Amino acid sequence: MSRVSVPCHVKGTVALQVGDVRTSQGRPGVLVIDVTFPSVAPFELQEITFKNYYTAFLTIRVRQHTSTHTPAKWVTCLRDYCLMPDPHSEEGAQEYVSLFKHQMLCDMARVLELRLILRQPSPLWLSFTVEELQIYQQGPKSPSMTFPKWLSHPVPCEQSAPLLEGLPEPSRVSSEVQQMWALTEMIRASHASTRIGRFDVDGCYDLNLLSYT
């Protein structure tokens, strides 16, 4: 289904760490990224895509718009989603990831703000984050057309006159013709993607040196 990108503002990452950042030896293992949508009304979230950079686990919390006057609360919609099966090795470390509405724990109907909580328990990596974050909402549905009444509610046909001997039934003929038409359409639409085996240009293969770009 179609999707439309929602312009979002990604705030700077905040590291969560116990104790004083300057004096402690280790690097933070938890980062929080807030994503706000300043110019957009509360929308229904369809998909989140991003490029991972050494984040092992992702938790997403969402704040939704409520119709009543109660203040909007933060709800966890994705808990500890594993991006790297082994946090100490490179598997999954730089992959592109998509998260969909149906993977979320709660309804994502009127999203106001998102909070991404990134975790990387392994001390081997110098930094971790997610990049190229994109949020999508559902695109507009295809416009519904109004059919003329005779097309959507065909008049039941009367009993057809007895057929002449030897002629095939019209409904069978029409279904066969439909099938053949569909096959010809398919053949017309397909095209091969073979490579032509020539390596020279018009018979000439006299080269300069190899180029470095």
Next chain:
Amino acid sequence: MLQEESDLSLIIAQIVQKLKGSNLYAQLERQAWASLQRPEIKLESLKEDIKEFFKISGWEKKLQNAVYSELSVFPLPSHPAAPPEHLKEPLVYMRKAQGSWEKRILKSLNSMCTELSIPLARKRPVGEQKELLNKWNEMGTDEPDLSLFRPVYAPKDFLEVLINLRNPNYENGDSLSFRTHLGLIQVPLKVKDIPELKEFFVELGLTTGQLGIDDSTQVPPELFENEHVRIGQKVLAEQDSAAAQQYIRQGSPTALRAELWALILNISSQPEDILYYEQLKTNVIQHDLLVDSLIYKDVKLTASNDDYYFVFEDYLYQVLLCFSRDTSVLGHFAYSSASPPKSYIRGKLGLEEYAVFYPPNGVIPFHGFSMYVAPLCFLYHEPSKLYQIFREMYVRFFFRLHSISSHPSGIVSLCLLFETLLQTYLPQLFYHLREIGAQPLRISFKWMVRAFSGYLATDQLLLLWDRILGYNSLEILAVLAAAVFAFRAVNLMEVTSLAAAEAVLADLSTLKVMPLLQIFLFATVT
């Protein structure tokens, strides 16, 4: 799940698109047209009748084999937002490292070109073309002056590059800590450990019959060998690629091996394929490439000096020279981390219409490259079939042995797997060798880069390559390398220098591959 359905339809669309350009598609179309004459094909149920006809006549099986072949070779479609470089190699620093390595190779080739004043490519004059055509079958008798040529690189140069590979986001402290790798490879790729390898290579277990072990003279053939040969013949009769791949995990009988490998690699010698090979031969005769001299030099240095392979020298030229002209090999760069070298027609620098790849197949041979072809000469005697098999083996497996990538069968992962296995299961030996300055990878690297070709006896090598095809993975090379060290551990513990360690491991020609693998994986007490 929505995601899996959309993934599946994407995979299907990709495979259909690929197969549309192939010979098989044209053949199926021809067969479908021809089948219209048959009485059982009725117009009203055209689609179903033709499908039924394909099933009965064996064409559906050919299509199944082609689809299976595509699935084995091509990676799964990636995320829509991922650029094509991501499909080649997901880790950015590895892409950069491969890029700089390639630049070095290009510089080396360019400097050879300018120093020797030999053009990269030259159209042969008609007289020379006739001469080459006449001695096509005995190019080995030619003794051109190759003293000025040197191989572009050797495996040990490549090893130095891999040793210096670093992830910029990884804690590479100077002091030894739990973070440092004790071996030469310093990147933290995911490799299998022995429990995972046992599961992966389950058919090599102690309770399963193996060719290479259970067909030795002391074992009566009724126990395993006869039945295994019978099943092999049945698999060949059925012409099923997937079944053949499963079957060959237990080894292939010598008589059936050539056909089984052709079935697994989905190679059938059609007239079009023979014609294609002849076209490549014409290309060789018309143009002379600098790369040809490198190939000549490599064959003279390696295969011609080998006791087993020197008889195949002429075949090697016929295959490798044609391989350099084959543009269909460029297709594998979509899933390889490497990129083909580019150049421009003289006088048209920078104009994209005059950009070409050099060599036409994009692969620059290195020292030892001809050893990938040599073992295949035992199986195939017809040049075009030998060529097809080699080309398919290269674009499925061998290209991973000389490019920097994070793929589990890539050479970096194989090196790390070897070192990790040795460290975990032979820690004393590993520590001792490291202390005397004989890092084990320095010795085993050349074995793995050549897939053990030229180091093992040929029958053992073919049994090993059976398993590479059967498991569609090169990890068995790293396991065998570790198993060889385990076998010679007692002698290695007594050496005191790298040279002495090399001497202990210099001759592998007496080793039996399958017992070593079985013992290392399934019978070593840890």
